[in-house]
Amino acid sequence: MNPFLHSALVDIEQHVAQGGWDQPTRLYALVETATLLREEPSLMEEFQRMGIDRPPAFTPVEQEDLPDMPLDEILAQITWGEQVTGCAIAVERLVLPAEVEVTIPHDSPEMPAYVAAHPLREEIRLVAAVLRNGHRDCALRMRSNDKDEEVLFGEDLAPGLLEALLGTFSEYDYEQVNEEDLTDEERELLAQERAAAAEGHEHGPGCNHDEDDHGHGHGHGHGH
DSSP states (O other), X not given: OOHHHHHHXXXXXXXXXXXXXSOOOEEEEEEEHHHHHHHOTTHHHHHHHTTOSSOOSEEEEEEOOOOSSOHHHHHHTOOOOTTEEEEEEEEEEXXXXXXXXXXXOTTSTTHHHHHHHOTTOEEEEEEEEEETTSOXXXXXXXXXXXXXXXXXXXXXXXXXXXXXXXXXXXXXXXXXXXXXXXXXXXXXXXXXXXXXXXHTOOOOTXXXXXXXXXXXXXXXXXXX
C-alpha cells in the first residue's frame, strides 16, 4: 500500500461522506501538492488557514460537469495532463449478497430494477484511487453501517473499477492485469477499456485543459 495514496483516499472518502448519500459520481485528479505550491505559493497560506502546516503529498482537484452517461463510457473518454499524478472516483452502487447471486437476471434489462427492489439490497459507496505507476487503493462504505470506523479498505474491493481508472493513463500497461482475478463483468469492462485505449480517445472531462494540466476542477483541492 502506498501511504501517500492511502492518505489521499481517506481524505476524499471522508470529504464525500460529509455530503451524505444519493450523490452523483465524483471524479478527482490527484496532483502533487509540491507542484501546485511551486505554481501558486499562496496556496500555502490557504493550507495554514485550515490548520495544515505540512501539506499532503497529493491534492485532489474535483472535476466538474461529468457527462450523463455510463461510467465506463465516461472513463473511456478521459486522458489526463502530464502533471496529473493519479486520479480518484467516488461512486454509489446497489449490491446483493453472494447467496442471491444466482437469482439475478444479469443479461436482462430488468436487472437494475430487480436489484433496486430486492429486500436484501445494500447501498454502498466506493472510492477508488490510483497513481500513474500502478499503485491503487479503494474504500467501501455501507449505508446501513455509515460510520468512519466501519469503512473497509483494500485494492481487492473493486479491482475492475481500479483497472478502469488506470486505463485513463495511456502509458498504463494493460498486460499487467491478471484477468483470472476479475469477475465476468470486470473482464467485460476491462475489454471495453482496452478497446477505447486502442481507438485513442483524447478528449473528456478534465482532459488536457488549455489553461493548465490539472483538469477543469473548481479550484485546487476540495475546499475543506
